[in-house]
Amino acid sequence: MKIISNPSSNPVAADERNKKVLEPGFGKYYTDNMVIAQWNENTGWADAKLEAYGPLTLDPATMVFHYGQEVFEGMKAYVQPDGGVSLFRPEANAKRFAKSAARIALPEMPVDFFVQTIEALVKADKEWVPKKIGESLYLRPFMIATEVGLGVRPSNHATYVLIATPAAAYFNADKAVTVWISTEYVRAALGGTGEAKCGGNYAASLLAQKQAAKEGCDQVAYIDAVERKWVEEMGGMNLYFIKGSGKDAKIMTPKLTGTLLPGITRDSILTLANDLGFKTEETMISIDDWRDGVKSGEITEIFACGTAAVVSAVGAAKSIHGTWQTGDGKPGPITNQIRAGLLGIQHGSTPDKHGWNKRVI
């Protein structure tokens, strides 16, 4: 599909932009442009444009405001050693976006078209890509139901929007995040939308997040909805548990049972850990395994992973059953090794054996 390019005639001045890119934060500044495209039942995808970043004007009766029919993605563009820019596994995001859309009864966007929109925005806003290792241009594609009407049924009109924000490195080398294991609220049940990346999952998680903050925790870890004992994931990151140390370490992650979001970082780490010589396992891990494992010292490190934070060490875990600590509360050596390995590939400083990077510039 052709994207009509009509970039901003009033971009942020270079010195002001450079200041923002040097101290990017996350979601604090948005680039000069965005991509927008429309879908309806009769024409399919049409009217794709790259244009100045700005507000959307929508009728108050637009369906997304009432029934939450929305899906999104999160991905990053990374600066390369020669100053070029690469995306990390963008086709994987494109495929997941289509699967999420299908689950929410929104139209599937063709993989090629999705990747084309991402490349177009990164090229147009390339000056917004931060230059330091660990920093990136975070891309947020999303799709909303834009038919006007209050009848409850799948929308016959959808709008796709892609925006971008420069993102700082999200890692604290001295501190692990603390998690609240929620036994009251569940994130997803089989047959629900846990596998889809949709706003609704996040809306349902915010109260548990609030509770976690009240308990002095940074994040929530969710358990399964049926037996209420199997560890699934955090609100926006997958989890990894490490048993043992050195070359004999085993790196384990909860199995994709149909209720977990299949993270691209999670998937990449399974491969990367094998490349680094570790054993890996996708398995069922219970709250008891977690508590007993860290208490006995069998579980040596825990980390969370996702595009936004890449890899984040998990320290203390707290629930109604008590509090227990992993290791010394600081990121462990294997967590650091995996994080460095992944960032090395993403930034083009270590060989990309699996063809994960897609060069854009």
Ligand SMILES: *Cc1c(COP(=O)(O)O)cnc(C)c1O
């Ligand atoms: C996006 C997301 C993840 C992480 O997925 P990545 O593809 O690694 O960014 C994990 N869990 C949930 C609920 C998510 O929405």
